[in-house]
Amino acid sequence: MITKEITIKNRSGLHTRPAAAVVKAASKFKADVKLIRDGFAINAKSIIGVMTLAAEQGSTLSLQIDGADEELAMAEIFNLFDSGFGEI
Amino acid sequence: MALSQKAFNIKLNGIPSSNGIAIGKVYILKKADLIISSRKIKQEEIEKETEKYYNAINKLTSDTNRLISAQQKSTQKGDGEAIKSILESELILVQDEYFKNFVCDSIKKCQTAEFAIVKYLDLQKHFFLKSKDEILRERAIDFDHIKTHLISIIQKQRIAYKLPKEECIVLSKSLTPNEVVQLSKNQVIALMTEIGGLTSHSSILARSFDIPQVIGLKNALQQIANDDLLIVDGFSGEVYINPDKKILAKYRKIILEVKEHKKKLGELLTLPCETKDGTKIKLKANIDILEDINRAEINGAAGVGLVRSENIMMNKPSIPREEEQTGWYKEIADRAYPEDVTIRVFDFGSDKYSVGLPKNETNPALGMRGIRFLLKRKRIFKSQVKAILRASRHKNVRIMLPMIANFEELAKSKMLIDECKAELVAAGVSIDKNIKVGIMIETPASVIMAEEFARFCDFFSIGTNDLTQYSLAADRTNEFVVDIYDPFNPAILKMIDMTVRAAKKHNIEVGVCGELAGHSSAIGILLGLGITEFSVSPGAILEIKRIIREKNTKKCKTLATKVLKCKSSNEVHSLVK
Secondary structure, three states: OEEEEEEOOOOOOOOHHHHHHHHHHHOOOOOEEEEEEOOEEEEOOOHHHHHHOOOOOOOEEEEEEEOOOHHHHHHHHHHHHHOHHHOO | OOOOOOOOOEEEEOEEEEOOEEEEEEEEOOOOOOOOOOOEOOHHHHHHHHHHHHHHHHHHHHHHHHHHHHHHHOOOOOOHHHHHHHHHHHHHHHHOHHHHHHHHHHHHOOEOHHHHHHHHHHHHHHHHHHOOOHHHHHHOHHHHHHHHHHHHHHOOOOOOOOOOOOOEEEEEOOOOHHHHHHHHOOOEEEEEEOOOOOOOHHHHHHHHHOOOEEEOOOOHHHHOOOOOEEEEEOOOOEEEEOOOHHHHHHHHHHHHHHHHHHHHHHHHHOOOOEOOOOOEOEEEEEEOOOOHHHHHHHOOOOOEEEEEHHHHOOOOOOOOOHHHHHHHHHHHHHHHOOOOEEEEOOOOOOOOOOOOOOOOOOOHHHOOOOHHHHHHOHHHHHHHHHHHHHOOOOOOEEEEEOOOOOHHHHHHHHHHHHHHHHHHHHOOOOOOOOOEEEEEEOOHHHHHOHHHHHOOOOEEEEOHHHHHHHHOOOOOOOOOOOOOOOOOOHHHHHHHHHHHHHHHHOOOEEEEOOHHHHOHHHHHHHHHOOOOEEEEOHHHHHHHHHHHHHOOHHHHHHHHHHHHOOOOHHHHHHHHO
16 A cells, blocks of 8 residues: 655646546556545545545645555556646 | 616626627526425336436436537637546546445435435535635536536426527526537627636636636626627626617727737737747736736737736825725736736835835935835735735735845745735635745846745746846946946846756746847747746737747757857847847
């Protein structure tokens, strides 16, 4: 299992479109992907879950990935957050 | 004889969310209210209800996929990728396993599919509405759109509207992303809604399709009737209902002018601002009066790189109060959205403004100006910072500090900004808590200390006019030394180079907002020094864009290397000729 801190960079935060991008990316991998905010963990393969976080710009989350392809998944999903979902 | 109840010559003010002007008859798009019954279904109806739900999902999926592929085929209109990702995000939402399980479980407990959908999506919307962040609160409307879409399919309510065959302007309470995509294909020349935010998907789509749009027109449906003649000004957010001949003539003229202007500039307006080899350049506008924002928009500025706030209040007898200033900054920020706006706090000097300043300074340029004045007059400084913060709720505003010469000025200003933030947050005002704060690089000291200052700034903006005047110790309004004042002096170019290096090292943005940025023969040098952000007067934007598009980054770099080795301005001038 690997965990990494991520910061929401795009100014509109984790709304529908970025949330959909996270789900699309996470669903490509076998590993379990979780996003944790203030101790509240959700499944990153569910858009409803991701959106429940209502994470605004500047908020930090932990990205926790567990499974055989966790390294690859981490690289791709982390990159997605880091690039601000291409909408900074 | 029945009296006509027609509104005549009435002006409404909304929020401009997509540029352009349209004159035409209005078509009101009425939508039936969703009626959700909370009745329980019978045990034997469960299977049928579940099937109904899945059919609806399948229908929405195939409808949306068809819309996406149709959109991808007609490439001439709109930004394909943005449109696709917006429509796709709706699909991913309705396909969500958790969402599906919730609805199916609810149906098993004898609830209707509609009831379960509404319950789940309303809960989701609630999370967003609860957010302290204004942008996320605005996005809560996405859930309503998906709800409407899904339920109208289940209830087999075709969203029945028959658009007129001729050109029309569409008014609705709100518009879903789907509706905007569908309307964009028809004879619709402008869109208007009563509700909706600048950041909503529908607004993004309207901008992407280049259809003028005004949103936030409160009570427009009560004042506008089908077939009313309207002027929709997507630049200013003004809407005129059945305007008189004078206003019509004025706007017809503006439309012609915009058309002429676009024709004259040809494709340059729509082409990206990048060098021949594809380096993207941000070309922004400087703003001195509020009306400049019109010119900035028409010329396709990528935001506002410098608001000279002291010029906006020129001719006012005293410094306007926080509320009035908030109005200006909000107007500029909202109209530039989604692009950024950099507001420079008052750069008063005793030559420009006299209230509360020492009289008869022997050397005003080296006296009580810029940040020095503001730090002495904290009430003025605070009310301006607060006004800027109030306009920052969509996170597209940056604060810029002028005339920074030492670290204390930067540190004190940042403390004051933090104080203002805390006071506004405590008062429940929606602001951008991470607002970017940067400094003007216009004193030689700030160049020499750029590395140290960069750690405490979010961006640098090089003000070449003052930097030249202070570095060469030559007043450009003094005819005896005006030949010494030359921004092409290698000393100045070296200072720009130092500033860019410091900014790159600390990974902060750096731009040029002085006159040099608008000087056609300086562009190559600045590009070569690594400048990727220019802010110039609105009228110069397209000319500078034309020049940038002819440049090659590699050649510019070679030029910059040569220029940095020059001994004199003359040598530099001969290189760029």
